[in-house]
Amino acid sequence: xxxxxxxxxxxxxxxxxxxxxxxxxxxxxxxxxxxxxxxxxxxxxxxxxxxxxxxxxxxxxxxxxxxxxxxxxxxxxxxxxxxxxx
Amino acid sequence: xxxxxxxxxxxxxxxxxxxxxxxxxxxxxxxxxxxxxxxxxxxxxxxxxxxxxxxxxxxxxxxxxxxxxxxxxxxxxxxxxxxxxxxxxxxxxxxxxxxxxxxxxxxxxxxxxxxxxxxxxxxxxxxxxxxxxxxxxxxxxxxxxxxxxxxxxxxxxxxxxxxxxxxxxxxxxxxxxxxxxxxxxxxxxxxxxxxxxxxxxxxxxxxxxxxxxxxxxxxxxxxxxxxxxxxxxxxxxxxxxxxxxxxxxxxxxxxxxxxxxxxxxxxxxxxxxxxxxxxxxxxxxxxxxxxxxxxxxxxxxxxxxxxxxxxxxxxxxxx
Numbered sequence: 378x379x380x381x382x383x384x385x386x387x388x389x390x391x392x393x394x395x396x397x398x399x400x401x402x403x404x405x406x407x408x409x410x411x412x413x414x415x416x417x418x419x420x421x422x423x424x425x426x427x428x429x430x431x432x433x434x435x436x437x438x439x440x441x442x443x444x445x446x447x448x449x450x451x452x453x454x455x456x457x458x459x460x461x462x463x
Numbered sequence: 464x465x466x467x468x469x470x471x472x473x474x475x476x477x478x479x480x481x482x483x484x485x486x487x488x489x490x491x492x493x494x495x496x497x498x499x500x501x502x503x504x505x506x507x508x509x510x511x512x513x514x515x516x517x518x519x520x521x522x523x524x525x526x527x528x529x530x531x532x533x534x535x536x537x538x539x540x541x542x543x544x545x546x547x548x549x550x551x552x553x554x555x556x557x558x559x560x561x562x563x564x565x566x567x568x569x570x571x572x573x574x575x576x577x578x579x580x581x582x583x584x585x586x587x588x589x590x591x592x593x594x595x596x597x598x599x600x601x602x603x604x605x606x607x608x609x610x611x612x613x614x615x616x617x618x619x620x621x622x623x624x625x626x627x628x629x630x631x632x633x634x635x636x637x638x639x640x641x642x643x644x645x646x647x648x649x650x651x652x653x654x655x656x657x658x659x660x661x662x663x664x665x666x667x668x669x670x671x672x673x674x675x676x677x678x679x680x681x682x683x684x685x686x687x688x689x690x691x692x693x694x695x696x697x698x699x700x701x702x703x704x705x706x707x708x709x710x711x712x713x714x715x716x717x718x719x720x721x722x723x724x725x726x727x728x729x730x731x732x733x734x735x736x737x738x739x740x741x742x743x744x745x746x747x748x749x750x751x752x753x754x755x756x757x758x759x760x761x762x763x764x765x766x767x768x769x770x771x772x773x774x775x776x777x778x779x780x781x782x
Contacts, residue, residue, distance in 0.1 A: 392744055394751045398724020403747035408740055410747065412730050 382462040383450060384428035385421065391458070393421045402458065411456075417449060424459060475502055475699060478529035481521065490518050492533070498540060500531035504650040504698045506590070508582065509537035512574070513544045514556065516675060520575035523674040524653040524687055527695040539585045543578045545571055560585055573677045576685045579655060583636055586650065587737040593639040593648060594749045595737040600633035600647055601625050603778050606705035607647045609638045609757070611735040614682075617712025617764075620660040623688050624767050625774065627669030632694040633702060637737075642745060645752050646701035651694040653687035661686045663767070706778055707732065707759045716765035720773055728759030 385391055390406040393413075400418020402411045413421065419437045423429055431446065438446050453459045481489070481501065492499040498509035499521070512518070531537075540561060545554040554571030557564060558581040565584060569577050587595055598611035599622035608630075612618040619635050626632040633647055635654040640647060653674060656664055661684065664671050672689035707728055723731070729750060733739050739746045760777065764770035 392747055394726075394729075394755075396725040396754075399726030401726050401729045401747075401751070403744060405744050408743065410730070410733055410739075412726055 380430050380432065382428050382430050383420075383424060383434060383459050384462055385424045385459050386457055388425055391421065391425065393418050393425065395419060395422060404458075407457075411458075414449075417453060420449070420453070421458065428462060475529050478502060478531055480527050481530050482526035484530065486518065486522070489522065490515070492530075493518055493521075495533065497533040497537070498542070500533065500535050500537055501525060502529040502531055502698075503582070503652060504648060506538040506586070506650075507531050507535060508585075509540040510578070511540070511542040511544065512578070514554075514571065514574040516572070517543055517574050517578060520578070520675050520687075523672065524575075524689045526689070527692045539582075539589065541578070541581055541585060543574050543581065569680070573680050573685075575675050575687070576677045576680055579653065579687060582652070586637055586639075590639065591738060591741065592642055594642060594739065594742060594746055594753070596638040596640070596732055596739075597636070597735045597737060598638040599635050600638045600649075600702075602631040602633060602647075602702045603775075605702070606778070607633065607702040608706045608708065608774070608778055609647070609704055610708050610710050611638065611732055612710050613735065616710050617660075618710055619655050619657070620663055620712070621710055621767065621770060621774075623654045623656065623660075623664045623671065624667055624771055626654065626688075626691055626694065627664075627667050627671055628771065631697060631702075632690050638704075640704065640749060640753055641701065642742075642749050644701070645704075645749065645756070647704050648701050649694070649698045651690040651698050653689055656686050656688060658683045664688055667767075704753055704757055707754070707757045708774065708777075709759075709761045710770070711761065711763045712765070713763065714765055716763050718765070718769040718773060719763040720777070721761045721763075723759035723761060725754045725759065728757070729754045731759075 387406045392403045394401050395418040400413040402413055493512045498511035501508050542559040543556050555568035556571050556574035556577045557568045558566050558577050596611050598609045599618050601608050610618050622635050632651045633649040674687045676686040678684050
């Protein structure tokens with residue numbers, strides 16, 4: 378696993394609530410509300426507390442999830458939710 | 464020291480119901496500068512109109528509502544009137560709020576419906592200390608049922624049926640959730656009925672009172688059912704929300720109740736909310752607390768005979 382550091386694009390503008398069937402993210406900067414998978418919500422909630430590397434985020438990953446972690450992180454980055462700091 | 468809500472309750476308890484006004488006095492107030500000061504939930508609307516049909520409609524639909532004095536504070540001054548020559552030739556109903564005219568005029572025979580639609584517009588656009596969802600709201604055993612749905616889902620017909628069975632009506636149109644206390648603020652007003660639902664509700668037990676009928680409106684034939692007196696009298700008592708149902712009526716459909724997770728319920732409520740985007744993160748947090756405290760369902764049904772007992776079961780079982 379590489380050591381890319383991930384952070385939210387606008388952590389101060391992002392709020393997330395997590396439930397068993399998924400998470401809901403609110404971005405005050407864009408005034409958008411987005412439904413996320415529970416794992417994606419957990420990652421956003423973790424990054425609200427500060428940047429984290431891929432290894433740390435892997436700890437949030439449920440064993441039964443088929444989607445590779447990096448694919449999810451890339452998808453969240455493409456949607457402007459988080460970014461890789463290197 | 465009495466709270467603001469207690470002070471309002473004490474004030475309202477001394478206000479006489481509209482039914483105590485003579486027809487002449489009602490018309491005088493509607494024509495006056497202050498308008499008829501009508502207590503609607505926690506709000507006072509100052510209603511002015513030169514339409515006799517509005518006076519008749521208010522007598523039919525708002526008989527139990529408290530009337531405030533001319534010099535009492537008015538939250539929302541509204542007006543439905545015709546003007547100029549159009550008072551005499553094919554009169555038009557013009558709705559005004561604080562000097563603005565938010566809608567195009569309607570034919571004069573739709574003046575009562577226009578007052579109702581105008582009041583809905585006023586509340587949804589100006590009561591911004593509430594999270595407002597397009598929903599019927601009722602109370603049973605002290606807990607609130609929110610039925611959120613777009614027009615045409617059968618929401619109002621179902622709402623009328625439940626109200627006639629003794630559920631307390633909080634609103635046929637607007638779920639108003641206090642941003643400070645997360646409680647449902649009642650705003651019981653007449654239930655809006657369209658087309659076939661008018662006759663369906665007219666035939667229900669519970670002695671529904673149906674007001675004037677307006678034909679050929681943008682929504683078809685429209686009438687309103689008077690809110691039960693007990694609901695009007697309890698209009699200052701807020702309710703803890705407990706159930707959220709998204710009703711979907713389709714003729715001939717078998718009953719199908721589907722439980723929802725909270726994230727899905729949240730997203731569906733957002734799409735039915737009037738002012739969620741305007742409230743920003745405050746609205747997001749209020750919506751989250753609302754969903755956290757409620758069970759969510761979609762209810763597909765083909766008749767009142769199916770859905771009413773199903774809701775009565777849900778709203779008992781999981782209380």
